[in-house]
């Protein structure tokens with residue numbers, strides 16, 4: 001509780017702090033209660049006002065209520081009466097503030113990045129995003145490369161109460177261990193040779209906001225331990241520091257590998273996985289949600305070519321719908337980007353599509369038996385029961401298929417798959433893939 005001796009002093013106090021309830025006398029020196037009420041009500045987010053008066057007349061009471069006072073009490077009043085009134089007024093103010101926050105949040109929802117979601121699978125994703133975004137829960141987004149994990153991470157941030165703070169992303173596969181450590185946690189001057197000044201880590205820059213850890217399963221084990229401690233204690237040490245820094249960050253992580261498998265392989269700590277996958281969102285591969293292909297194609301064409309993009313002929317559209325998209329939405333985007341450049345007379349026909357899309361020969365949808373004579377090496381793996389086999393096996397087969405398509409050209413393969421060359425190299429190593437002579 002704060003006390004001011006007159007109206008002007010009260011205004012100054014209100015300027016400096018966030019007050020829920022204002023109790024004020026009507027008769028005061030310098031600025032009387034009515035004038036104070038008038039001035040207070042002009043401000044954004046005013047407190048609820050309760051007017052106290054020695055000689056309440058009906059007129060002053062009516063005027064006070066007209067000016068927006070919550071209520072008035074005439075002296076002498078009972079302290080329990082005052083107590084009840086203050087509580088009610090405070091409740092009202094808090095409801096009003098909550099309401100404003102919710103409205104602002106609703107307004108932000110229309111700021112949801114465009115995520116095409118025609119299929120049931122993607123609708124479910126949107127539902128989960130909307131559900132989890134306003135909480136502080138960590139989220140793990142899984143899905144093959146190019147399925148939209150980064151897009152979803154952004155959406156979670158934008159729909160959260162942290163939307164006005166920063167969204168910081170770090171690709172855990174992009175740096176070697178020591179660099180990654182100083183990127184993430186920062187360092188003090190003199191922490192190692194070359195560390196001239198203090199550098200703030202990304203975890204610190206994300207304070208109050210969201211830290212997006214992309215490809216988290218690539219994080220080296222030693223850093224996994226440090227990250228886990230930082231999440232658990234909500235604090236961390238800069239490299240070479242003796243004092244802890246406290247942070248309030250929300251962690252959103254992504255991986256295109258099967259996290260349980262990575263844990264089983266001993267490359268990822270189970271306790272860290274448990275910390276970050278409190279809420280998991282899985283993005284279905286594009287080939288398993290063909291309903292999204294056409295709306296995505298139209299959406300991406302507008303993005304790439306403006307409001308009147310070239311039109312897809314029915315044959316071209318059919319080819320897009322039939323293709324298996326190992327690189328998912330990113331590959332679809334690349335394919336359309338190329339088609340827009342090649343298109344003539346505002347049309348995209350089969351000839352503007354890459355050969356593997358326009359003339360698919362070898363892919364067999366999971367669960368559908370391969371027609372006799374189709375090359376098994378490029379077909380999706382299907383076990384004896386007809387069910388798709390493990391995620392790793394699917395990925396391995398897709399990489400293999402893309403390698404064969406490009407004659408083992410790694411650059412082109414990475415492009416088709418919609419992954420970076422460094423990711424491709426890692427996968428080749430992981431899966432022990434070598435060209436058969």
Ligand SMILES: Nc1ncnc2c1ncn2[C@@H]1O[C@H](COP(=O)(O)OP(=O)(O)OP(=O)(O)O)[C@@H](O)[C@H]1O
Nearest residue numbers: 114115116144145146147148149150151256329330
């Ligand atoms: N549902 C969607 N609606 C609109 N655009 C999408 C959708 N899904 C993906 N995209 C677009 O496809 C591209 C690839 O998406 P994104 O970068 O989010 O994939 P990713 O899962 O993070 O891939 P990687 O694992 O390779 O990092 C982006 O340009 C993204 O905007």
Ligand SMILES: [Mg+2]
Nearest residue numbers: 149150214254
């Ligand atoms: Mg990504």
